[in-house]
Amino acid sequence: MDVSLIVVVVVVTALVFDFTNGFHDTANAMATSIATGAFTPRTAVATAACLNLIGAFLSVEVAKTISGGLVDETLIDPVVIFAGLVGAVLWNLLTWLLGMPSSSSHALFGGLIGATWVAGGGGAINFDAVLNKIILPALLAPVVAALIAVLATYLAYRVTARAAPDVVRRGITIGQRVSASMVALAHGTNDAQKTMGVITLTLITAGMLAPGSPPPFWVVLTAGLAIGLGTYMGGWRIIRTLGRRVSDITLIQGFTAETTSTTVILASSHLGLPLSTTQVCTGSILGAGAGRRLASVHWGIAGRIVLAWCFTLPSAALMGAAASWLAATGTVGVVIVAVIGTALASGMYTASRRNAVTAANVNDPPRTATTDVPLGMAV
């Protein structure tokens, strides 16, 4: 296949991934703010979109490697990157359809691992790095965030019990707006860089950019716009899950959850072990829910989210492997992967329209078990 053509295909697919990353992760920063009314839904996604776009320009410290040392990068070529991205996009769309907050980074790494495995065999995967950089952080991040949020929520309720309710409401609303905005800015800084890194390294691999070059301006701009646009589209299904389904969040819980997320994300990035924003934010929301009343957490939903996390890496890897196997056959294979990927994505979008979640109904209370029973059957 012509090198310039496959580079164009990879760049477009990377921007599509960036877009899905944006709308998949809007919930991380804004779900609780929307649920508590600190922001109206449209204001929340517009604020998050602007901050993600700004975040993309704040740092040009793009990833030096595509996979972060998870796979043997000498085996990675544009076709493998394309296949990995297809696996990540499809998993992002499927979890969005199900309203499950899963890590876009883990989906990307899973897709790349699967695609590289097909290209170079099992020996091309650094399982030690997979354990240290994905599996252990995935186990620890939500637990740490949840425990901190439990403590912070308990303390916040104890101290503010002596304060005037209207002062608390106004003060905490401002606090939650600030902390949610910090999460959105940090997300833009981290996640937009990931796509920039993938595109820049693809251009270097194809010989279109000198080794060690920073990302060209058009790469920074398009990556920022893609993640910002995706964020503005609002992954309402996931926002509803995190804001309304996981727990009944109040203003104080929203504030402590977002503050916890901000500090854990910043501490982990600064100390050199970046954790999944999605898992940190979900853990914080669960902890904030439990910090007020353990029974207010809907553990069934929490269990489904954990299940989605467990499946993210292997499922994206399977999709990436299948895409890599097909794409490796040549131009026809790449076209077939692109057509199948587009068809599956369109199918999931069409399926989502049957039970659309929008800014208008994102805050509707969850249906109870009784209302799920057909009329006349409830006892």
Added chain:
Amino acid sequence: MHIDWPTFAAIAVVAAAATVIVVLLVAFALVGLSGRSGGRVGPGDSGTSGRRPAAGTGVAALCLLAAGFIVCYGLYLIIG
């Protein structure tokens, strides 16, 4: 197989300390500002009894200033 437990522990301790400090600063600031509002501030509390609004406002200002510094440091970490 090497697992980086010290970094995990450092993240947990730093994040927990920062979260608790920010949340407590904001919460105490709200308690301080409540003295100024003159309303009922809690169960069994008659509101203005024994509370000095000026002192409350001063404490609130200090707490908010400290919380603001921490937020600015967070912004510095994001940008830097």
